[in-house]
Amino acid sequence: MATKQIIHGIFGDEVPLMEACKKxxxxxIRINDVFTPFPVHGIDPIVGVPRxxxxxxxxxxxxxxxxxxxxxxxxxxxxxxxxxxxxxxxxGYVFAIPAFIPITFEATVFCAAHGLALxxxxxxxxxxxxxxxxxxPRTTDDKFMIYLELNDEQSKxxxxxxxxxxxxxxxxxxTITIEPKY
Amino acid sequence: MHAESQIREPLIIGNKTYRNIxxxxxxxxxxxxxxxWYILFTIASLAFMWGIGCLAYTIGVGIxxxxxxxxxDWAWDITNFVxxxxxxxxxxxxxxxxxxxxQKWRMAINRSAExxxxxxxxxxxxxxxxxxxxxWLDYMLFPLPNQFGSLWPNFNSPLLWDVFAVSTYATVSIxxxxxxxxxDFAMVRDRVIKPRMKKAYALLSFGWGGSVRHWSRFEEVSLxxxxxxxxxxxxxxxxxSFDFATSVVPGWHTTIFPPYFVSGAVFSGFAMxxxxxxxxxxxxxxxxxxxxxxxxxMNIVIIVTGSIVGVAYLTELFVAWYSGxxxxxxxFLNRATGPLAWSYWIMMTCNVISPQLFWFxxxxxxxxxTFVLSIVVNIGMWFERFVIIVPTLCRTYLPSxxxxxTPSFIDVxxxxxxxxxxxxxxxxxxxxxxxxxxxxxxxxxxxxGEAQKKASAEHAHH
Numbered sequence: 001m002a003t004k005q006i007i008h009g010i011f012g013d014e015v016p017l018m019e020a021c022k023k024x025x026x027x028x029i030r031i032n033d034v035f036t037p038f039p040v041h042g043i044d045p046i047v048g049v050p051r052x053x054x055x056x057x058x059x060x061x062x063x064x065x066x067x068x069x070x071x072x073x074x075x076x077x078x079x080x081x082x083x084x085x086x087x088x089x090x091x092g093y094v095f096a097i098p099a100f101i102p103i104t105f106e107a108t109v110f111c112a113a114h115g116l117a118l119x120x121x122x123x124x125x126x127x128x129x130x131x132x133x134x135x136x137p138r139t140t141d142d143k144f145m146i147y148l149e150l151n152d153e154q155s156k157x158x159x160x161x162x163x164x165x166x167x168x169x170x171x172x173x174x175t176i177t178i179e180p181k182y
Numbered sequence: 183m184h185a186e187s188q189i190r191e192p193l194i195i196g197n198k199t200y201r202n203i204x205x206x207x208x209x210x211x212x213x214x215x216x217x218x219w220y221i222l223f224t225i226a227s228l229a230f231m232w233g234i235g236c237l238a239y240t241i242g243v244g245i246x247x248x249x250x251x252x253x254x255d256w257a258w259d260i261t262n263f264v265x266x267x268x269x270x271x272x273x274x275x276x277x278x279x280x281x282x283x284x285q286k287w288r289m290a291i292n293r294s295a296e297x298x299x300x301x302x303x304x305x306x307x308x309x310x311x312x313x314x315x316x317x318w319l320d321y322m323l324f325p326l327p328n329q330f331g332s333l334w335p336n337f338n339s340p341l342l343w344d345v346f347a348v349s350t351y352a353t354v355s356i357x358x359x360x361x362x363x364x365x366d367f368a369m370v371r372d373r374v375i376k377p378r379m380k381k382a383y384a385l386l387s388f389g390w391g392g393s394v395r396h397w398s399r400f401e402e403v404s405l406x407x408x409x410x411x412x413x414x415x416x417x418x419x420x421x422x423s424f425d426f427a428t429s430v431v432p433g434w435h436t437t438i439f440p441p442y443f444v445s446g447a448v449f450s451g452f453a454m455x456x457x458x459x460x461x462x463x464x465x466x467x468x469x470x471x472x473x474x475x476x477x478x479x480m481n482i483v484i485i486v487t488g489s490i491v492g493v494a495y496l497t498e499l500f501v502a503w504y505s506g507x508x509x510x511x512x513x514f515l516n517r518a519t520g521p522l523a524w525s526y527w528i529m530m531t532c533n534v535i536s537p538q539l540f541w542f543x544x545x546x547x548x549x550x551x552t553f554v555l556s557i558v559v560n561i562g563m564w565f566e567r568f569v570i571i572v573p574t575l576c577r578t579y580l581p582s583x584x585x586x587x588t589p590s591f592i593d594v595x596x597x598x599x600x601x602x603x604x605x606x607x608x609x610x611x612x613x614x615x616x617x618x619x620x621x622x623x624x625x626x627x628x629x630x631g632e633a634q635k636k637a638s639a640e641h642a643h644h
């Protein structure tokens with residue numbers, strides 16, 4: 001069993017925040033999370049956030065939409081009930097493609113956008129009724145926070161780095177006990 | 183951090199801090215509404231109620247209550263539909279296309295422009311659902327298995343393409359808007375004191391916390407959604423124009439329609455954004471964020487799209503003459519000189535001549551002039567759709583079917599009702615939602631704030 005100290009390092013600006021993150025990482029301290037009121041550009045590699053794969057998901061949802069629309073229009077207009085409408089071709093999907101392009105496109109966008117949005121919300125667990133994820137409410141206003149979970153030895157080092165890099169506050173928010181993994 | 187050229191004018195006026203932005207954006211939500219708001223809200227909701235009455239009457243007795251007749255079977259309904267859908271386009275253009283082009287001035291206006299899009303699409307939806315005559319059977323527009331041997335909708339028809347295009351557009355716009363709203367709702371949640379408000383905004387904010395991982399995904403999602411919405415901006419109004427262009431009616435059967443409709447849509451949409459933003463800026467004292475420069479940028483878009491519309495009108499006339507098709511030529515002659523010629527000349531004046539006045543810097547940076555002109559443009563764009571639809575249908579191939587058209591009291595009522603609904607929704611929105619995307623705005627404060635720019639200029643001199 002290991003006991004870890006929870007530390008909130010509060011900053012008033014993103015420049016010292018990024019500097020502190022760099023120093024923490026350089027001294028081998030793992031940054032659990034950073035909370036900011038707006039997207040701070042260039043912080044991801046410093047904190048060690050991997051690039052998200054959501055765009056790949058969107059692509060997959062998009063081609064799913066294309067496939068569904070194609071299947072639907074082939075089934076309804078060519079296979080199940082072909083109709084002669086103003087002499088437009090119904091005797092094979094390939095001949096009727098030009099008229100099917102708009103709906104194929106719309107279905108692609110529909111599935112890609114909604115699939116992407118849903119995946120994003122679920123991946124971040126942003127759902128109605130979810131508890132606020134920021135430990136300090138000021139981080140949606142004008143404060144930036146580095147959230148750390150460290151053992152005693154590392155805590156001292158982190159405290160020093162945070163304070164010497166312009167942290168306005170360093171708050172100790174109790175300890176958590178981490179069960180060892182076997 | 184990103185630095186910006188000193189030549190660019192600041193997008194945030196004055197010496198603002200992150201806290202100031204929070205305070206300014208939350209003020210309308212925390213504060214009480216003033217008298218102007220109540221007066222506007224009363225007028226808008228009365229108009230809305232009148233519209234509901236006329237809507238109920240139409241559903242009760244059928245669309246015989248409208249001025250439409252045997253020849254002119256599309257009239258105010260489709261005019262209003264196309265007008266409202268067109269207005270919606272500016273919101274998506276601002277939030278999607280300008281995001282891809284990294285235009286930072288969009289950040290102060292995108293939230294409200296997108297709200298406008300959603301409300302405008304709702305207004306447009308009223309007309310399409312109603313113009314079918316039996317709106318309770320509108321579910322048949324969707325490809326649902328049914329009891330007629332599964333008789334499917336006609337996928338060759340632009341009218342069905344419209345069903346898919348408009349519903350995709352509406353739902354994707356709502357999703358895009360809401361994803362952007364989540365961090366701002368979280369800001370409101372963490373700020374408000376009243377417990378009931380806190381609970382409501384906690385529910386709306388979906389538990390957002392602003393973790394770096396979430397911001398990283400947020401930015402990716404915004405970018406991909408912008409990429410997906412950009413072709414939507416162009417496709418929706420193109421498909422609306424196909425409703426006309428794929429028919430064999432003289433004056434409608436032209437290939438210029440899709441680009442001409444899209445630029446017209448952006449033109450009228452920016453005019454409506456200006457009308458709304460100039461009011462919001464004044465009523466909620468957001469002059470520091472919605473600056474004269476923002477207004478000027480939007481006016482420049484109006485010059486560009488207005489000029490495209492003007493060129494399209496002239497091209498149509500030229501092609502009608504050059505084609506040698508008598509029916510086509512007559513269609514345009516009739517628009518310009520026929521019984522409804524007054525509507526054609528209103529359109530020409532409002533859409534072709536008036537936006538050209540914005541070439542003068544004095545005029546395009548004058549707020550009162552811009553406000554008046556934004557309304558003029560919207561009147562002009564309403565008449566554009568009217569001119570395309572009504573005078574054309576009054577004079578089709580057979581002289582025995584020639585006809586005239588006068589709108590009924592109910593037509594006017596429903597149209598005024600949708601304007602009422604639009605403003606009712608917008609006024610409610612502006613008191614309960616963060617009207618400016620404050621998180622995004624905070625991210626450009628260092629590069630585009632007035633005081634911050636001055637400081638960095640002085641820093642460079644030393």
